Amino acid sequence: MKLPAATRPIVIAHRGASGYRPEHSRAAYDLAIDLGVDAVEPDIVATADGVLVLRHENEISGTTDVAHRPEFAGRRTTKVIDGQKLTGWFTEDFTWLELKSLRVRERLPKLRSRSFDGEEGILRLGDLIDLLDERGGVGMVAEIKHAAYFESIGLPLDELVAAELSSAGWENDPRVTVECFETRVLGQLRDRGIAAQYVFLLEAAGAPADEVAAHGRAAKPYSAYLTDAGLAGIAASGIDGISVDKRLLLAADASGQVTGTTDLVERAHAAGLLVFCWTLRAENIFLPKNLRRGGGPREFGEWRDEFQLIMRSGLDGVFADQPDLAIEARAGL
Incomplete structure (x- = not known):
């Protein structure tokens, strides 16, 4: 997405307006658009029959009622996904016809609030694209989840995503950004003719799953990509930007008090990369210690102070669970 400087940083609704409605629900996306966001962020996983659906993870017991559906009790299983052992229900073990009943x-x-639980079903990527076409103007920052894993079980997400975007006429749409914690799938999508903006998601620890799959313990860690040489290498590979945990942008003292911002945005910009961060959330539990206020973990703290501190670093976009608050903070800069 290319927006004028006056609108930066762009505000991206994290899984829709997920601070107010169940994430990835139609209600969350509708509300985000109503609130005036620049883009929405879906997470993309696949079903057994190759349908792309919007879930934060392929394990869905925490975001659907599947654990309370006796007809699917036998689908509960344990898997290792990107090195993590998980027990639950997984999208790739269901057909779309089955998943749509959840x-x-x-x-x-x-x-x-759980007051909206049970009101809606799971959305497909195609459903969201139709909604964005109906509402007009809002961009999409699509996150591909667990690409190496899905490829290993015969569900190549690069192929499936490229086909979905092309069939919808979005293969050259300037509203499209694609991001992933793995770089291989980004290159595969580009090679399939998807003219999107590509963003590499980075964490402070660990290594990309595609690197681990290819090189095992010799995999290049995320931290190596955050050096000046690493950032230059990302840019040289044709990737347009990086997206990082907000903690990589916040400087803090030993007691956890935020004191300012790091130089990561400046260094990434010097390498020719855009910079995004995740996730702005207003609740006390997600804020630095010195920005929390009374009332418990679910009450809103001094969110404006954190949001504006991050925005003043000069980054290009932020992901927010309460996107209206991020828009408000941006307007007050």
């Missing part, structure tokens, strides 16, 4: 629910019930 109802979505709040992922963080101890922090956020």
Whole structure:
């Protein structure tokens, strides 16, 4: 997405307006658009029959009612996904016909309202594209989840995503950004003719799953990409930007008090990369210690102070669960 400087940083609704509605529900996306966001962010996983659906993870017990559906009790299983052992219900073990019968629910019930639980079903990527075409103008930052894993079980997400975008006429749409914690799938999509903006998601620890799959313990860690040489290498590979945990942008002292921002945005920009960060959230539990206020973990703290501190670093976009608050903070800069 290329927007004028006056609108930067762009505000991206994280899984829709997920601070107010169950994530990835139609209601969350509709509300995000109503609130005036620049883009929405879907997470993309696949079903057994190759349908792309919007879920934060392929394990869905925390975001749907599948655990309470006796007809699917036998689907509960344990898998290793990107090196993590997980037990639950997984999208790739269901057909779309089966998944569409489930109802979505709040992922963080101890922090956020469950009053909208059970009202809607799971969305497909195609459903979101149709909604964005209907509403007009809003971009999409699509995150591909667990690409190496899905490829290993015969569900290549590069092929499936490219086919979905092309069939919808979005293969050359300037509203499209694609991001992933793995770089291989980004190159595969580009090679398939998807003229999107490509963003590499980075964490402070660990290594990309595609690197681990290819090189095992010799895999290049995320930290190596955050050096000046690493950033230059990302740019040289044809990737347009990086997206990082906000903690990589916040400087803090030993007690956890935020004191300012790091130089990561400046260094990434010097390498020719765009910079995005995740995730801006207003609740106390997600804020630095010195920006929390009374009332418990679910109450809103001094979110404006954190949001504006991050925005003043000069980055290009932010992901927010409460996108209206991010828009408000941006307007007050």
